[in-house]
Amino acid sequence: MCVKHLNTPLVEAEKFSFGYEEDMLLKDLQFALEKEEFILVAGASGSGKSTLALCLNGLYPEAVEGTKKGAVRIHGRKTEDYEKGELSQRIGVVFQDPESQFCMMKVEDELAFVLENQKVPSEEMEQKIDRVLLETGLSEQKHRLIHELSGGQKQKIALASVLLMEPDLLILDEPTANLDPVSSLEFAELAAAVQRERRCAVMVIEHQPDDWMPFIKRVLLLGKDGRMKADGSPDQIYLQQKDLLIQEGVYLPQTFRRPESPLLLPESREEEIIRVENLSYSRKDRTILTDVNFSMRAGEFAAVTGENGTGKSTLLQLMARLLEPESGKVLFAGKNINDWEEGELRKRSGYVFQNPEHQFITDTVFEELAFGPELNGKRDAEAHVHRLLKTFHLTEQREASPFSLSGGQKRRLSVATMLEETPDILFFDEPTFGQDARTTEELMKIVLELRRKGTAIVFVTHDMDLVDKYCEKVLVLTEGTAVFNGKPETLWTEDELLARARLRLPHRIREREVYRVVD
Numbered sequence: 001m002c003v004k005h006l007n008t009p010l011v012e013a014e015k016f017s018f019g020y021e022e023d024m025l026l027k028d029l030q031f032a033l034e035k036e037e038f039i040l041v042a043g044a045s046g047s048g049k050s051t052l053a054l055c056l057n058g059l060y061p062e063a064v065e066g067t068k069k070g071a072v073r074i075h076g077r078k079t080e081d082y083e084k085g086e087l088s089q090r091i092g093v094v095f096q097d098p099e100s101q102f103c104m105m106k107v108e109d110e111l112a113f114v115l116e117n118q119k120v121p122s123e124e125m126e127q128k129i130d131r132v133l134l135e136t137g138l139s140e141q142k143h144r145l146i147h148e149l150s151g152g153q154k155q156k157i158a159l160a161s162v163l164l165m166e167p168d169l170l171i172l173d174e175p176t177a178n179l180d181p182v183s184s185l186e187f188a189e190l191a192a193a194v195q196r197e198r199r200c201a202v203m204v205i206e207h208q209p210d211d212w213m214p215f216i217k218r219v220l221l222l223g224k225d226g227r228m229k230a231d232g233s234p235d236q237i238y239l240q241q242k243d244l245l246i247q248e249g250v251y252l253p254q255t256f257r258r259p260e261s262p263l264l265l266p267e268s269r270e271e272e273i274i275r276v277e278n279l280s281y282s283r284k285d286r287t288i289l290t291d292v293n294f295s296m297r298a299g300e301f302a303a304v305t306g307e308n309g310t311g312k313s314t315l316l317q318l319m320a321r322l323l324e325p326e327s328g329k330v331l332f333a334g335k336n337i338n339d340w341e342e343g344e345l346r347k348r349s350g351y352v353f354q355n356p357e358h359q360f361i362t363d364t365v366f367e368e369l370a371f372g373p374e375l376n377g378k379r380d381a382e383a384h385v386h387r388l389l390k391t392f393h394l395t396e397q398r399e400a401s402p403f404s405l406s407g408g409q410k411r412r413l414s415v416a417t418m419l420e421e422t423p424d425i426l427f428f429d430e431p432t433f434g435q436d437a438r439t440t441e442e443l444m445k446i447v448l449e450l451r452r453k454g455t456a457i458v459f460v461t462h463d464m465d466l467v468d469k470y471c472e473k474v475l476v477l478t479e480g481t482a483v484f485n486g487k488p489e490t491l492w493t494e495d496e497l498l499a500r501a502r503l504r505l506p507h508r509i510r511e512r513e514v515y516r517v518v519d
Protein backbone atom coordinates (compact mmCIF):
# COMPACT_ATOMS: atom_id res chain seq x y z
CA MET A 1 0.00 0.00 0.00
CA CYS A 2 1.53 3.34 -0.96
CA VAL A 3 1.98 6.12 1.59
CA LYS A 4 -0.11 8.53 -0.51
CA HIS A 5 -3.17 6.26 -0.25
CA LEU A 6 -2.73 5.91 3.51
CA ASN A 7 -2.93 9.67 3.88
CA THR A 8 -5.77 10.25 1.46
CA PRO A 9 -9.01 11.17 3.24
CA LEU A 10 -12.04 9.01 2.61
CA VAL A 11 -14.06 12.04 1.47
CA GLU A 12 -12.78 15.42 0.41
CA ALA A 13 -15.00 18.32 -0.66
CA GLU A 14 -13.03 20.98 -2.51
CA LYS A 15 -14.92 24.24 -2.91
CA PHE A 16 -17.90 22.09 -3.76
CA SER A 17 -21.15 23.80 -4.78
CA PHE A 18 -24.36 22.21 -6.01
CA GLY A 19 -27.74 23.53 -7.19
CA TYR A 20 -30.90 21.91 -8.55
CA GLU A 21 -31.24 24.93 -10.79
CA GLU A 22 -28.87 27.78 -11.56
CA ASP A 23 -28.86 29.07 -7.98
CA MET A 24 -26.53 27.07 -5.82
CA LEU A 25 -27.99 25.35 -2.74
CA LEU A 26 -24.69 24.03 -1.32
CA LYS A 27 -21.93 26.61 -1.51
CA ASP A 28 -18.16 26.32 -1.45
CA LEU A 29 -18.04 23.34 0.87
CA GLN A 30 -14.55 22.50 2.01
CA PHE A 31 -14.09 19.57 4.37
CA ALA A 32 -12.51 16.14 4.65
CA LEU A 33 -13.70 12.97 6.36
CA GLU A 34 -11.24 10.43 7.53
CA LYS A 35 -11.72 6.67 7.57
CA GLU A 36 -13.56 5.45 10.69
CA GLU A 37 -14.86 8.91 11.64
CA PHE A 38 -18.30 9.14 13.28
CA ILE A 39 -19.81 12.51 12.48
CA LEU A 40 -23.10 14.34 12.74
CA VAL A 41 -24.35 16.73 10.07
CA ALA A 42 -26.62 19.30 11.67
CA GLY A 43 -28.53 22.07 9.92
CA ALA A 44 -31.94 23.66 9.55
CA SER A 45 -34.66 21.94 7.56
CA GLY A 46 -34.05 22.69 3.87
CA SER A 47 -30.37 23.58 4.33
CA GLY A 48 -29.36 20.75 2.01
CA LYS A 49 -28.27 17.86 4.27
CA SER A 50 -29.98 15.12 2.24
CA THR A 51 -28.77 16.76 -0.95
CA LEU A 52 -25.19 16.64 0.37
CA ALA A 53 -25.60 12.91 1.12
CA LEU A 54 -26.68 12.24 -2.47
CA CYS A 55 -23.79 14.30 -3.84
CA LEU A 56 -21.33 12.26 -1.79
CA ASN A 57 -22.62 8.95 -3.12
CA GLY A 58 -22.37 10.19 -6.70
CA LEU A 59 -26.11 10.06 -7.48
CA TYR A 60 -26.26 13.86 -7.83
CA PRO A 61 -25.84 15.93 -9.94
CA GLU A 62 -26.53 13.39 -12.77
CA ALA A 63 -29.84 12.02 -11.47
CA VAL A 64 -31.42 15.48 -11.19
CA GLU A 65 -29.52 17.32 -13.94
CA GLY A 66 -28.25 19.72 -11.31
CA THR A 67 -25.22 21.96 -11.62
CA LYS A 68 -22.04 21.73 -9.60
CA LYS A 69 -18.75 23.51 -9.13
CA GLY A 70 -15.60 22.26 -7.46
CA ALA A 71 -15.25 18.58 -6.63
CA VAL A 72 -15.98 15.77 -4.23
CA ARG A 73 -13.27 13.14 -4.06
CA ILE A 74 -13.75 9.69 -2.59
CA HIS A 75 -10.46 7.92 -1.81
CA GLY A 76 -8.78 10.70 -3.81
CA ARG A 77 -10.83 10.14 -6.99
CA LYS A 78 -13.49 12.59 -8.18
CA THR A 79 -17.02 11.21 -7.93
CA GLU A 80 -17.57 11.63 -11.68
CA ASP A 81 -14.54 9.41 -12.41
CA TYR A 82 -16.20 6.37 -10.84
CA GLU A 83 -18.16 3.89 -12.96
CA LYS A 84 -21.94 4.18 -12.70
CA GLY A 85 -23.13 2.39 -9.58
CA GLU A 86 -19.62 1.89 -8.23
CA LEU A 87 -19.85 4.73 -5.73
CA SER A 88 -23.20 3.76 -4.30
CA GLN A 89 -21.43 0.64 -3.03
CA ARG A 90 -18.61 2.58 -1.37
CA ILE A 91 -21.00 5.13 0.13
CA GLY A 92 -24.16 3.49 1.49
CA VAL A 93 -27.19 5.59 2.40
CA VAL A 94 -30.05 4.62 4.73
CA PHE A 95 -33.03 6.97 4.53
CA GLN A 96 -35.79 7.94 6.95
CA ASP A 97 -38.44 5.87 5.22
CA PRO A 98 -37.03 2.35 4.78
CA GLU A 99 -39.98 1.21 2.68
CA SER A 100 -38.95 3.49 -0.17
CA GLN A 101 -35.79 1.38 -0.44
CA PHE A 102 -37.28 -2.12 -0.69
CA CYS A 103 -37.92 -3.98 -3.95
CA MET A 104 -38.92 -7.47 -2.70
CA MET A 105 -41.58 -8.89 -0.38
CA LYS A 106 -39.45 -11.13 1.85
CA VAL A 107 -36.44 -10.27 3.98
CA GLU A 108 -34.12 -12.90 2.46
CA ASP A 109 -35.21 -12.03 -1.10
CA GLU A 110 -34.52 -8.34 -0.50
CA LEU A 111 -30.99 -9.13 0.67
CA ALA A 112 -30.42 -11.62 -2.16
CA PHE A 113 -31.55 -8.94 -4.61
CA VAL A 114 -28.80 -6.61 -3.34
CA LEU A 115 -26.21 -9.36 -3.79
CA GLU A 116 -27.48 -10.26 -7.27
CA ASN A 117 -27.01 -6.64 -8.31
CA GLN A 118 -23.46 -6.92 -7.11
CA LYS A 119 -23.05 -10.10 -9.17
CA VAL A 120 -22.17 -12.16 -6.10
CA PRO A 121 -22.13 -15.90 -7.05
CA SER A 122 -25.29 -17.59 -5.77
CA GLU A 123 -23.34 -20.16 -3.70
CA GLU A 124 -21.88 -17.33 -1.59
CA MET A 125 -25.16 -15.54 -1.00
CA GLU A 126 -26.62 -17.61 1.81
CA GLN A 127 -23.57 -17.18 3.99
CA LYS A 128 -23.40 -13.42 3.41
CA ILE A 129 -27.11 -13.02 4.14
CA ASP A 130 -26.90 -15.05 7.35
CA ARG A 131 -23.92 -13.06 8.52
CA VAL A 132 -25.53 -9.67 8.01
CA LEU A 133 -28.80 -10.85 9.62
CA LEU A 134 -26.86 -12.00 12.67
CA GLU A 135 -24.96 -8.71 12.80
CA THR A 136 -28.18 -6.66 12.71
CA GLY A 137 -30.09 -8.96 15.09
CA LEU A 138 -32.55 -10.08 12.42
CA SER A 139 -31.77 -13.80 12.06
CA GLU A 140 -35.27 -14.79 13.17
CA GLN A 141 -36.85 -12.52 10.58
CA LYS A 142 -35.06 -14.11 7.62
CA HIS A 143 -38.14 -15.80 6.11
CA ARG A 144 -40.69 -13.15 7.03
CA LEU A 145 -42.61 -10.72 4.84
CA ILE A 146 -41.12 -7.24 5.16
CA HIS A 147 -44.48 -5.47 5.41
CA GLU A 148 -45.36 -7.52 8.50
CA LEU A 149 -42.34 -6.27 10.45
CA SER A 150 -42.20 -3.32 12.84
CA GLY A 151 -40.76 0.04 11.79
CA GLY A 152 -37.57 -0.63 13.75
CA GLN A 153 -37.06 -4.02 12.12
CA LYS A 154 -37.65 -2.54 8.66
CA GLN A 155 -35.04 0.10 9.30
CA LYS A 156 -32.57 -2.62 10.36
CA ILE A 157 -33.23 -4.42 7.06
CA ALA A 158 -32.46 -1.19 5.21
CA LEU A 159 -29.19 -1.06 7.17
CA ALA A 160 -28.46 -4.75 6.46
CA SER A 161 -29.00 -4.18 2.69
CA VAL A 162 -26.51 -1.35 2.69
CA LEU A 163 -24.00 -3.31 4.82
CA LEU A 164 -23.99 -6.13 2.24
CA MET A 165 -22.17 -3.72 -0.06
CA GLU A 166 -19.45 -3.31 2.58
CA PRO A 167 -19.43 0.48 2.36
CA ASP A 168 -16.53 2.62 3.54
CA LEU A 169 -18.94 5.37 4.56
CA LEU A 170 -22.39 4.75 5.96
CA ILE A 171 -24.69 7.77 5.66
CA LEU A 172 -27.73 7.55 7.93
CA ASP A 173 -30.23 10.22 6.87
CA GLU A 174 -32.72 10.68 9.73
CA PRO A 175 -32.87 6.90 10.15
CA THR A 176 -34.76 6.95 13.45
CA ALA A 177 -37.31 9.70 12.76
CA ASN A 178 -40.18 7.19 12.47
CA LEU A 179 -39.09 4.80 15.22
CA ASP A 180 -40.46 4.37 18.74
CA PRO A 181 -38.09 5.58 21.50
CA VAL A 182 -36.61 2.17 22.33
CA SER A 183 -36.18 1.14 18.66
CA SER A 184 -34.53 4.49 17.99
CA LEU A 185 -31.96 3.95 20.73
CA GLU A 186 -31.41 0.34 19.63
CA PHE A 187 -30.79 1.48 16.06
CA ALA A 188 -28.19 4.06 17.15
CA GLU A 189 -26.43 1.44 19.30
CA LEU A 190 -26.51 -1.06 16.44
CA ALA A 191 -25.00 1.47 14.02
CA ALA A 192 -22.26 2.22 16.55
CA ALA A 193 -21.51 -1.49 17.01
CA VAL A 194 -21.36 -1.96 13.23
CA GLN A 195 -19.00 1.00 12.94
CA ARG A 196 -16.66 -0.44 15.60
CA GLU A 197 -16.70 -3.91 14.10
CA ARG A 198 -16.31 -2.92 10.45
CA ARG A 199 -14.22 0.19 11.06
CA CYS A 200 -16.18 2.14 8.48
CA ALA A 201 -17.00 5.85 8.74
CA VAL A 202 -20.50 6.94 9.72
CA MET A 203 -22.25 10.20 8.87
CA VAL A 204 -25.51 10.75 10.74
CA ILE A 205 -28.02 13.38 9.66
CA GLU A 206 -30.46 14.03 12.51
CA HIS A 207 -32.41 16.97 13.90
CA GLN A 208 -32.63 15.56 17.44
CA PRO A 209 -29.30 13.76 17.83
CA ASP A 210 -29.56 12.76 21.51
CA ASP A 211 -29.38 9.00 21.03
CA TRP A 212 -26.29 9.44 18.87
CA MET A 213 -24.33 11.76 21.14
CA PRO A 214 -22.33 9.01 22.92
CA PHE A 215 -20.83 8.04 19.55
CA ILE A 216 -20.47 11.37 17.73
CA LYS A 217 -16.89 12.65 17.64
CA ARG A 218 -17.36 15.60 15.29
CA VAL A 219 -20.21 17.87 14.18
CA LEU A 220 -20.55 19.70 10.86
CA LEU A 221 -23.07 22.53 10.81
CA LEU A 222 -24.58 23.27 7.41
CA GLY A 223 -25.99 26.80 7.34
CA LYS A 224 -29.32 27.94 5.94
CA ASP A 225 -27.30 29.73 3.24
CA GLY A 226 -25.76 26.44 2.10
CA ARG A 227 -22.32 27.16 3.56
CA MET A 228 -20.47 25.13 6.18
CA LYS A 229 -20.81 27.24 9.33
CA ALA A 230 -18.92 25.19 11.89
CA ASP A 231 -16.86 22.04 12.14
CA GLY A 232 -15.59 20.69 15.46
CA SER A 233 -16.02 18.36 18.38
CA PRO A 234 -19.46 18.24 20.08
CA ASP A 235 -18.09 20.33 22.96
CA GLN A 236 -16.65 22.94 20.60
CA ILE A 237 -19.90 23.16 18.67
CA TYR A 238 -22.52 22.90 21.42
CA LEU A 239 -20.73 24.79 24.18
CA GLN A 240 -18.86 27.44 22.20
CA GLN A 241 -21.14 27.99 19.20
CA LYS A 242 -24.46 27.94 20.97
CA ASP A 243 -25.62 31.34 19.63
CA LEU A 244 -24.84 30.31 16.08
CA LEU A 245 -26.87 27.10 16.49
CA ILE A 246 -29.83 29.01 17.88
CA GLN A 247 -29.58 31.52 15.04
CA GLU A 248 -29.60 28.65 12.55
CA GLY A 249 -32.65 27.14 14.28
CA VAL A 250 -30.85 23.88 15.07
CA TYR A 251 -31.63 21.65 18.08
CA LEU A 252 -29.09 21.53 20.87
CA PRO A 253 -28.81 18.00 22.25
CA GLN A 254 -30.80 17.75 25.48
CA THR A 255 -27.67 17.42 27.59
CA PHE A 256 -26.56 20.87 26.40
CA ARG A 257 -29.78 22.72 27.24
CA ARG A 258 -31.88 23.39 30.27
CA PRO A 259 -34.69 20.92 30.71
CA GLU A 260 -38.11 22.32 29.83
CA SER A 261 -40.94 22.04 32.29
CA PRO A 262 -44.46 21.09 31.22
CA LEU A 263 -46.43 24.15 30.05
CA LEU A 264 -49.04 25.50 32.41
CA LEU A 265 -51.96 25.52 30.01
CA PRO A 266 -55.32 27.02 30.92
CA GLU A 267 -58.00 24.38 31.63
CA SER A 268 -59.53 22.96 28.47
CA ARG A 269 -63.26 23.47 28.10
CA GLU A 270 -65.94 21.22 29.52
CA GLU A 271 -67.64 20.40 26.24
CA GLU A 272 -66.72 16.96 24.92
CA ILE A 273 -65.62 17.01 21.27
CA ILE A 274 -64.86 13.37 20.61
CA ARG A 275 -65.64 10.08 22.31
CA VAL A 276 -64.43 6.66 21.25
CA GLU A 277 -66.39 3.75 22.69
CA ASN A 278 -65.25 0.10 22.61
CA LEU A 279 -63.56 0.54 19.28
CA SER A 280 -62.13 -2.56 17.57
CA TYR A 281 -60.61 -2.92 14.15
CA SER A 282 -59.05 -5.71 12.06
CA ARG A 283 -57.28 -5.83 8.75
CA LYS A 284 -57.92 -9.07 6.93
CA ASP A 285 -57.64 -11.63 9.74
CA ARG A 286 -55.37 -9.53 11.92
CA THR A 287 -56.70 -7.69 14.95
CA ILE A 288 -55.21 -4.19 15.02
CA LEU A 289 -57.23 -2.51 17.80
CA THR A 290 -59.22 -4.10 20.61
CA ASP A 291 -61.91 -2.36 22.62
CA VAL A 292 -60.35 1.11 22.84
CA ASN A 293 -62.09 3.85 24.86
CA PHE A 294 -60.99 7.47 24.78
CA SER A 295 -62.45 10.97 24.90
CA MET A 296 -61.36 14.59 24.47
CA ARG A 297 -62.76 17.96 25.39
CA ALA A 298 -62.68 21.18 23.36
CA GLY A 299 -59.21 22.70 23.42
CA GLU A 300 -57.57 19.65 24.96
CA PHE A 301 -54.12 18.42 23.91
CA ALA A 302 -53.77 14.64 23.96
CA ALA A 303 -51.16 12.19 22.71
CA VAL A 304 -51.50 8.66 21.43
CA THR A 305 -48.24 6.80 21.79
CA GLY A 306 -46.75 3.29 21.89
CA GLU A 307 -44.38 1.07 19.94
CA ASN A 308 -44.14 0.90 16.14
CA GLY A 309 -47.06 -0.87 14.49
CA THR A 310 -49.30 -0.94 17.55
CA GLY A 311 -52.23 0.81 15.84
CA LYS A 312 -51.78 4.51 16.66
CA SER A 313 -52.33 5.84 13.13
CA THR A 314 -55.19 3.38 12.67
CA LEU A 315 -56.92 4.76 15.76
CA LEU A 316 -56.46 8.32 14.53
CA GLN A 317 -57.96 7.42 11.16
CA LEU A 318 -60.94 5.76 12.83
CA MET A 319 -61.47 8.86 14.98
CA ALA A 320 -61.49 11.01 11.85
CA ARG A 321 -63.78 8.62 9.89
CA LEU A 322 -61.07 7.84 7.39
CA LEU A 323 -61.62 4.18 8.33
CA GLU A 324 -64.72 2.44 9.55
CA PRO A 325 -64.68 0.51 12.85
CA GLU A 326 -65.44 -3.19 12.95
CA SER A 327 -67.25 -2.67 16.24
CA GLY A 328 -67.76 0.18 18.70
CA LYS A 329 -68.44 3.78 17.77
CA VAL A 330 -67.05 7.30 17.54
CA LEU A 331 -69.12 10.27 18.68
CA PHE A 332 -68.10 13.64 17.23
CA ALA A 333 -69.57 16.68 19.03
CA GLY A 334 -72.14 14.40 20.63
CA LYS A 335 -73.38 12.79 17.39
CA ASN A 336 -72.35 9.47 15.84
CA ILE A 337 -69.56 10.33 13.42
CA ASN A 338 -71.29 8.32 10.68
CA ASP A 339 -74.25 10.70 10.82
CA TRP A 340 -72.21 13.77 9.91
CA GLU A 341 -72.39 15.09 6.39
CA GLU A 342 -68.94 14.69 4.74
CA GLY A 343 -68.33 18.39 3.91
CA GLU A 344 -69.32 19.52 7.40
CA LEU A 345 -67.13 16.87 9.06
CA ARG A 346 -64.08 17.83 6.97
CA LYS A 347 -64.60 21.52 7.74
CA ARG A 348 -64.77 20.84 11.45
CA SER A 349 -61.84 18.42 11.61
CA GLY A 350 -58.34 18.56 10.12
CA TYR A 351 -56.00 15.62 9.52
CA VAL A 352 -52.25 15.84 9.08
CA PHE A 353 -50.94 12.50 7.76
CA GLN A 354 -47.78 10.80 8.94
CA ASN A 355 -46.57 10.81 5.34
CA PRO A 356 -47.18 14.36 4.06
CA GLU A 357 -47.11 13.19 0.43
CA HIS A 358 -50.44 11.43 0.99
CA GLN A 359 -52.04 14.88 1.15
CA PHE A 360 -50.58 16.58 -1.92
CA ILE A 361 -52.88 16.99 -4.90
CA THR A 362 -51.53 19.91 -6.96
CA ASP A 363 -48.32 20.85 -8.80
CA THR A 364 -47.01 23.76 -6.74
CA VAL A 365 -46.80 24.79 -3.10
CA PHE A 366 -48.90 27.89 -3.84
CA GLU A 367 -51.68 25.89 -5.52
CA GLU A 368 -51.63 23.38 -2.71
CA LEU A 369 -52.33 26.13 -0.19
CA ALA A 370 -54.87 27.88 -2.41
CA PHE A 371 -56.82 24.71 -3.25
CA GLY A 372 -59.06 24.57 -0.16
CA PRO A 373 -59.78 28.30 0.15
CA GLU A 374 -60.58 28.62 -3.59
CA LEU A 375 -62.80 25.55 -3.48
CA ASN A 376 -64.73 27.08 -0.62
CA GLY A 377 -64.94 30.49 -2.32
CA LYS A 378 -62.91 32.24 0.38
CA ARG A 379 -62.78 35.93 -0.52
CA ASP A 380 -59.21 36.74 0.53
CA ALA A 381 -57.76 33.39 -0.60
CA GLU A 382 -54.58 34.87 -2.06
CA ALA A 383 -53.73 36.96 0.99
CA HIS A 384 -54.41 33.91 3.15
CA VAL A 385 -51.94 31.84 1.10
CA HIS A 386 -49.26 34.52 1.37
CA ARG A 387 -49.70 34.61 5.14
CA LEU A 388 -49.30 30.83 5.35
CA LEU A 389 -46.22 30.87 3.09
CA LYS A 390 -44.59 33.39 5.39
CA THR A 391 -45.57 31.69 8.64
CA PHE A 392 -44.34 28.31 7.47
CA HIS A 393 -41.12 29.58 5.80
CA LEU A 394 -42.16 28.37 2.37
CA THR A 395 -42.24 31.65 0.42
CA GLU A 396 -39.09 30.76 -1.53
CA GLN A 397 -40.61 27.39 -2.44
CA ARG A 398 -44.00 28.76 -3.59
CA GLU A 399 -43.53 27.67 -7.23
CA ALA A 400 -41.82 24.35 -6.34
CA SER A 401 -43.55 20.99 -6.66
CA PRO A 402 -44.68 19.77 -3.22
CA PHE A 403 -42.94 16.48 -3.99
CA SER A 404 -39.52 18.13 -4.49
CA LEU A 405 -39.50 19.74 -1.03
CA SER A 406 -37.21 18.64 1.79
CA GLY A 407 -38.72 16.35 4.44
CA GLY A 408 -39.28 19.18 6.89
CA GLN A 409 -40.76 21.50 4.24
CA LYS A 410 -43.24 18.79 3.16
CA ARG A 411 -44.36 18.40 6.75
CA ARG A 412 -44.89 22.17 7.16
CA LEU A 413 -46.87 22.33 3.91
CA SER A 414 -49.10 19.46 5.01
CA VAL A 415 -49.89 21.30 8.26
CA ALA A 416 -50.46 24.64 6.53
CA THR A 417 -53.07 23.13 4.18
CA MET A 418 -55.11 22.11 7.23
CA LEU A 419 -55.33 25.62 8.61
CA GLU A 420 -57.87 27.17 6.30
CA GLU A 421 -60.51 27.16 9.02
CA THR A 422 -60.10 26.76 12.77
CA PRO A 423 -61.19 23.14 13.17
CA ASP A 424 -62.90 21.71 16.26
CA ILE A 425 -60.33 18.95 16.26
CA LEU A 426 -56.98 18.48 14.57
CA PHE A 427 -55.63 14.95 14.13
CA PHE A 428 -51.88 15.22 13.90
CA ASP A 429 -49.78 12.17 13.04
CA GLU A 430 -46.15 12.77 14.16
CA PRO A 431 -45.99 16.57 14.41
CA THR A 432 -42.29 16.96 15.18
CA PHE A 433 -40.55 14.38 13.02
CA GLY A 434 -38.16 15.83 10.49
CA GLN A 435 -38.41 19.37 11.91
CA ASP A 436 -35.59 21.53 13.17
CA ALA A 437 -35.80 23.36 16.50
CA ARG A 438 -37.11 26.61 15.10
CA THR A 439 -39.85 25.15 12.93
CA THR A 440 -40.96 22.83 15.73
CA GLU A 441 -41.24 25.82 18.02
CA GLU A 442 -43.19 27.81 15.43
CA LEU A 443 -45.44 24.87 14.66
CA MET A 444 -46.22 24.44 18.32
CA LYS A 445 -46.96 28.17 18.65
CA ILE A 446 -49.57 27.82 15.90
CA VAL A 447 -50.99 24.76 17.59
CA LEU A 448 -51.19 26.60 20.93
CA GLU A 449 -53.04 29.45 19.24
CA LEU A 450 -55.52 26.92 17.83
CA ARG A 451 -55.95 25.51 21.32
CA ARG A 452 -56.69 28.99 22.65
CA LYS A 453 -59.48 29.23 20.09
CA GLY A 454 -60.88 25.91 21.32
CA THR A 455 -59.41 23.38 18.86
CA ALA A 456 -58.72 19.99 20.46
CA ILE A 457 -55.52 18.42 19.17
CA VAL A 458 -54.56 14.79 19.24
CA PHE A 459 -50.96 13.95 18.40
CA VAL A 460 -49.70 10.53 17.45
CA THR A 461 -46.10 10.73 18.56
CA HIS A 462 -42.94 8.94 19.64
CA ASP A 463 -41.58 12.19 21.09
CA MET A 464 -41.85 11.91 24.88
CA ASP A 465 -40.54 15.45 25.37
CA LEU A 466 -43.47 16.73 23.32
CA VAL A 467 -45.91 14.65 25.38
CA ASP A 468 -44.31 15.92 28.59
CA LYS A 469 -44.33 19.59 27.61
CA TYR A 470 -47.69 19.98 25.90
CA CYS A 471 -50.11 17.14 26.54
CA GLU A 472 -52.79 17.03 29.21
CA LYS A 473 -53.53 13.40 28.62
CA VAL A 474 -51.86 10.46 26.97
CA LEU A 475 -53.19 7.18 25.65
CA VAL A 476 -50.68 4.33 25.44
CA LEU A 477 -51.32 1.38 23.13
CA THR A 478 -49.57 -1.96 23.20
CA GLU A 479 -50.60 -4.52 20.60
CA GLY A 480 -53.71 -2.49 19.85
CA THR A 481 -54.96 -2.38 23.44
CA ALA A 482 -55.11 0.77 25.57
CA VAL A 483 -52.87 0.11 28.57
CA PHE A 484 -52.75 3.65 29.94
CA ASN A 485 -55.09 6.62 29.67
CA GLY A 486 -54.20 9.49 31.97
CA LYS A 487 -51.82 12.35 32.74
CA PRO A 488 -48.21 12.24 31.47
CA GLU A 489 -46.78 12.80 34.95
CA THR A 490 -48.49 9.61 36.11
CA LEU A 491 -47.19 7.70 33.09
CA TRP A 492 -43.62 8.70 33.95
CA THR A 493 -43.91 6.79 37.24
CA GLU A 494 -44.95 3.54 35.50
CA ASP A 495 -41.55 1.98 34.72
CA GLU A 496 -42.82 -1.44 33.79
CA LEU A 497 -45.54 -0.13 31.52
CA LEU A 498 -43.11 2.25 29.78
CA ALA A 499 -40.76 -0.65 29.07
CA ARG A 500 -43.60 -2.84 27.76
CA ALA A 501 -44.75 -0.08 25.39
CA ARG A 502 -41.15 0.58 24.24
CA LEU A 503 -41.29 4.13 25.57
CA ARG A 504 -38.64 6.06 27.48
CA LEU A 505 -38.85 8.85 30.01
CA PRO A 506 -38.66 12.43 28.73
CA HIS A 507 -35.22 14.00 29.00
CA ARG A 508 -36.42 16.34 31.77
CA ILE A 509 -36.69 13.34 34.07
CA ARG A 510 -34.18 10.96 32.55
CA GLU A 511 -31.10 13.17 32.56
CA ARG A 512 -31.64 15.46 35.50
CA GLU A 513 -28.04 15.27 36.63
CA VAL A 514 -26.06 15.49 33.44
CA TYR A 515 -26.82 18.91 31.97
CA ARG A 516 -23.88 20.85 30.63
CA VAL A 517 -25.39 24.24 30.01
CA VAL A 518 -23.51 27.45 29.30
CA ASP A 519 -25.66 30.58 29.38
Ligand SMILES: Nc1ncnc2c1ncn2[C@@H]1O[C@H](COP(=O)(O)OP(=O)(O)OP(=O)(O)O)[C@@H](O)[C@H]1O
Pocket (backbone or CB within 6 Å): 020, 025, 043, 044, 045, 046, 047, 048, 049, 050, 051, 052, 064, 397, 400, 404, 405, 406, 407, 408, 409, 434
Ligand atom coordinates in the same frame (compact mmCIF):
# COMPACT_ATOMS: atom_id res chain seq x y z
N1 LIG B 1 -35.29 17.05 -6.59
C1 LIG B 1 -35.33 18.34 -6.22
N2 LIG B 1 -35.59 19.32 -7.10
C2 LIG B 1 -35.61 20.63 -6.74
N3 LIG B 1 -35.37 21.06 -5.48
C3 LIG B 1 -35.10 20.14 -4.55
C4 LIG B 1 -35.08 18.73 -4.86
N4 LIG B 1 -34.77 18.05 -3.72
C5 LIG B 1 -34.63 18.99 -2.75
N5 LIG B 1 -34.83 20.23 -3.24
C6 LIG B 1 -34.74 21.50 -2.49
O1 LIG B 1 -33.45 21.60 -1.93
C7 LIG B 1 -33.50 22.16 -0.62
C8 LIG B 1 -32.74 21.25 0.36
O2 LIG B 1 -33.41 19.99 0.48
P1 LIG B 1 -32.80 18.81 1.36
O3 LIG B 1 -33.78 17.70 1.35
O4 LIG B 1 -31.41 18.53 0.92
O5 LIG B 1 -32.76 19.54 2.80
P2 LIG B 1 -32.50 18.95 4.25
O6 LIG B 1 -31.49 19.82 4.91
O7 LIG B 1 -32.19 17.48 4.17
O8 LIG B 1 -33.93 19.20 4.93
P3 LIG B 1 -34.80 18.40 6.03
O9 LIG B 1 -34.06 18.56 7.31
O10 LIG B 1 -36.10 19.16 6.02
O11 LIG B 1 -34.91 16.97 5.56
C9 LIG B 1 -34.97 22.34 -0.28
O12 LIG B 1 -35.33 23.71 -0.41
C10 LIG B 1 -35.70 21.49 -1.30
O13 LIG B 1 -36.93 22.11 -1.66
Ligand SMILES: Nc1ncnc2c1ncn2[C@@H]1O[C@H](COP(=O)(O)OP(=O)(O)OP(=O)(O)O)[C@@H](O)[C@H]1O
Pocket (backbone or CB within 6 Å): 147, 148, 151, 178, 180, 283, 288, 306, 307, 308, 309, 310, 311, 312, 313, 314, 315, 354
Ligand atom coordinates in the same frame (compact mmCIF):
# COMPACT_ATOMS: atom_id res chain seq x y z
N1 LIG C 1 -52.90 -0.39 4.59
C1 LIG C 1 -52.52 -1.39 5.39
N2 LIG C 1 -52.63 -2.68 5.01
C2 LIG C 1 -52.27 -3.71 5.81
N3 LIG C 1 -51.77 -3.54 7.05
C3 LIG C 1 -51.64 -2.29 7.48
C4 LIG C 1 -51.99 -1.13 6.69
N4 LIG C 1 -51.76 -0.02 7.41
C5 LIG C 1 -51.26 -0.43 8.60
N5 LIG C 1 -51.19 -1.78 8.64
C6 LIG C 1 -50.73 -2.60 9.78
O1 LIG C 1 -51.55 -2.29 10.89
C7 LIG C 1 -50.75 -2.22 12.08
C8 LIG C 1 -50.99 -0.90 12.77
O2 LIG C 1 -50.48 0.12 11.93
P1 LIG C 1 -50.43 1.64 12.40
O3 LIG C 1 -49.83 2.42 11.27
O4 LIG C 1 -51.75 2.04 12.90
O5 LIG C 1 -49.39 1.55 13.61
P2 LIG C 1 -48.63 2.73 14.35
O6 LIG C 1 -48.70 2.41 15.79
O7 LIG C 1 -49.14 4.07 13.90
O8 LIG C 1 -47.14 2.48 13.83
P3 LIG C 1 -45.87 3.48 13.63
O9 LIG C 1 -45.48 3.96 14.98
O10 LIG C 1 -44.82 2.56 13.07
O11 LIG C 1 -46.29 4.56 12.70
C9 LIG C 1 -49.30 -2.44 11.66
O12 LIG C 1 -48.93 -3.75 11.95
C10 LIG C 1 -49.30 -2.20 10.17
O13 LIG C 1 -48.34 -3.02 9.55
